[in-house]
Amino acid sequence: MEVFFLGTNASTPHKYRFLPSIVVRRKGKLFMFDCGEGAQYRFLRSGLGVNKDMKIFITHMHGDHYFGLPGLIQTLALLGRTKPLYIFGPKTLGDVLENFLEKTGIKVSYPLHFAPVEEGTIVNEKEYSIKAFLVSHTITNFAYVIEEKNRPGRFSREKAEKLGVPRGRLWKKLQQGYPVKTPTGRIVKPEDVLGPPREGIKIVYTGDTRFSEKIIEHSHKADILIHDSTFEDKLKEDAIDSGHSTASEAAETARRAQVRFLFLFHYSSRYSEDLVNLLREAREIFHRTFLSVDGMNVEIRKPESNKIILLFKKLKY
Amino acid sequence: MEVFFLGTNASTPHKYRFLPSIVVRRKGKLFMFDCGEGAQYRFLRSGLGVNKDMKIFITHMHGDHYFGLPGLIQTLALLGRTKPLYIFGPKTLGDVLENFLEKTGIKVSYPLHFAPVEEGTIVNEKEYSIKAFLVSHTITNFAYVIEEKNRPGRFSREKAEKLGVPRGRLWKKLQQGYPVKTPTGRIVKPEDVLGPPREGIKIVYTGDTRFSEKIIEHSHKADILIHDSTFEDKLKEDAIDSGHSTASEAAETARRAQVRFLFLFHYSSRYSEDLVNLLREAREIFHRTFLSVDGMNVEIRKPESNKIILLFKKLKY
Numbered sequence: 333m334e335v336f337f338l339g340t341n342a343s344t345p346h347k348y349r350f351l352p353s354i355v356v357r358r359k360g361k362l363f364m365f366d367c368g369e370g371a372q373y374r375f376l377r378s379g380l381g382v383n384k385d386m387k388i389f390i391t392h393m394h395g396d397h398y399f400g401l402p403g404l405i406q407t408l409a410l411l412g413r414t415k416p417l418y419i420f421g422p423k424t425l426g427d428v429l430e431n432f433l434e435k436t437g438i439k440v441s442y443p444l445h446f447a448p449v450e451e452g453t454i455v456n457e458k459e460y461s462i463k464a465f466l467v468s469h470t471i472t473n474f475a476y477v478i479e480e481k482n483r484p485g486r487f488s489r490e491k492a493e494k495l496g497v498p499r500g501r502l503w504k505k506l507q508q509g510y511p512v513k514t515p516t517g518r519i520v521k522p523e524d525v526l527g528p529p530r531e532g533i534k535i536v537y538t539g540d541t542r543f544s545e546k547i548i549e550h551s552h553k554a555d556i557l558i559h560d561s562t563f564e565d566k567l568k569e570d571a572i573d574s575g576h577s578t579a580s581e582a583a584e585t586a587r588r589a590q591v592r593f594l595f596l597f598h599y600s601s602r603y604s605e606d607l608v609n610l611l612r613e614a615r616e617i618f619h620r621t622f623l624s625v626d627g628m629n630v631e632i633r634k635p636e637s638n639k640i641i642l643l644f645k646k647l648k649y
Numbered sequence: 650m651e652v653f654f655l656g657t658n659a660s661t662p663h664k665y666r667f668l669p670s671i672v673v674r675r676k677g678k679l680f681m682f683d684c685g686e687g688a689q690y691r692f693l694r695s696g697l698g699v700n701k702d703m704k705i706f707i708t709h710m711h712g713d714h715y716f717g718l719p720g721l722i723q724t725l726a727l728l729g730r731t732k733p734l735y736i737f738g739p740k741t742l743g744d745v746l747e748n749f750l751e752k753t754g755i756k757v758s759y760p761l762h763f764a765p766v767e768e769g770t771i772v773n774e775k776e777y778s779i780k781a782f783l784v785s786h787t788i789t790n791f792a793y794v795i796e797e798k799n800r801p802g803r804f805s806r807e808k809a810e811k812l813g814v815p816r817g818r819l820w821k822k823l824q825q826g827y828p829v830k831t832p833t834g835r836i837v838k839p840e841d842v843l844g845p846p847r848e849g850i851k852i853v854y855t856g857d858t859r860f861s862e863k864i865i866e867h868s869h870k871a872d873i874l875i876h877d878s879t880f881e882d883k884l885k886e887d888a889i890d891s892g893h894s895t896a897s898e899a900a901e902t903a904r905r906a907q908v909r910f911l912f913l914f915h916y917s918s919r920y921s922e923d924l925v926n927l928l929r930e931a932r933e934i935f936h937r938t939f940l941s942v943d944g945m946n947v948e949i950r951k952p953e954s955n956k957i958i959l960l961f962k963k964l965k966y
Contacts, residue, residue: 343727344689344724344728345689345690345693345724347693350690369687369689369690369717369719369720370687370690372661372662373662373667373686373687376661376662376664377664393753395719395720395723395753395755396720399716399720399723400686402686402712403668403712403713406712406713406716410660410661411661427752428749428752431748431752432745432749435741435744435745435748436712436745437710438712
């Protein structure tokens, strides 16, 4: 899976940072989380493709998290999208979108579907699922978990051959998790020829939130946690007042959830070079913390359950 | 007066060009023409100030020309604007904005006024006026003219003294255009002590349009014409089909209107380095043509009626 950070700032734009939007790409499918103003600029610059399978998930109805939707919807139409686009978000987003489309008379060339979100599993596919859960902000905010399902362990040809299972249909059955009978009448169970199940990748995106026990629970052993980090410690009062988190609180959440990596996200516009203070404060609590940056593109590979590789690619802009 | 080009592209974003938005600054007052998505980013980058006297004029209801409004309205509120903001545009824009504000529950900290535009003078101040006129696009599109009123000519102290007019109240009357009587009973007329009237600066912004005789008429002797130049000559059919102009048509308009300078604007996303073809084609017809560019900031000075100075400042981004 890859994560593209299209915009990483909070509320109002910073000179070098756009408003929140993240895209996760998995086997050519796109999952956009939040769509702040200007997301379409960054989406095109990132070369993500206008006619991919795509779902958009909006965390909450503060404008900085979804004012990029109208432009993105229109641009995808103008650039010839034909595949359906699925948008998930709080119920009121559906009204706003419907009304908006009606009033502006935008012609959308592709099927556009909206689904109101409630807590629980909202997408359940063979290889992955997406779950929503409520966190603690000034208004309803859904955090999202995208999680690959565990795959069976690696199949050992050697072991299969040694146990007398002929190549072909029986190998396939074992790989799918069923026991088989060899031509000599021997029963071979999947665990005889398969390594330990391979864990999928799990990514959590909080949107806007105060420190929340629920995030710790839902982020348990996540590979990547992308967490509201609006303020540094000395502005904790501001964080409390505005329903946001400090970088330290994000780190504390990451530590207690035992996540693999934490990406700080959603920074107050007051920070420029001094953004590094947030990183420093977070790393004192949770060392495997990174600052997300507009244009950052990280590939996450998990060759084995206990091994995770992050590939930081060249900044896209 | 200064012109800031915040975004210069057409319909969908180009890698380096945002969607249409222009700001004219005159004596600290701001006049924004169109507000494409991302205008707030460029507005802040240009250091235009969040609490200035400001009016926004939208040419038409295609999303690329106004999807930046919600974000700008919200950001100005978040950054503490208190002065009223006036928005002018097609009647339906009022409905869209009203509905939008109601549905999103955005709290606007300052008075927000919308005025539907009809052809004619829509702003008439002591020193300048703003006029709207309909051009020829696929939907209703208002072009706008911002024009300074002529000022009386330069006052000659020397001549006044020579004619025996004592400094003070009588000078002021002459400067205001009234004749005066000197202590020795001599009648001195304003034209005896004033140079020729000083012409104001006139800027025309077309928004989206086909070649139109009305633009020639309304741009007569304008100092700056900012004209739709979506295509090069060989795509004239596309221009006709989509209600846009070629750069040559913009130049032909500039030539026949006898404007001082033409700025090409609103480019198809297909052009990158080859944008210079549009400039070449336009200059064959009208030599005093420039390509507008995102981040371009041009100051226009008119020290005398027949003298105009353009100061191209460092690109803002």
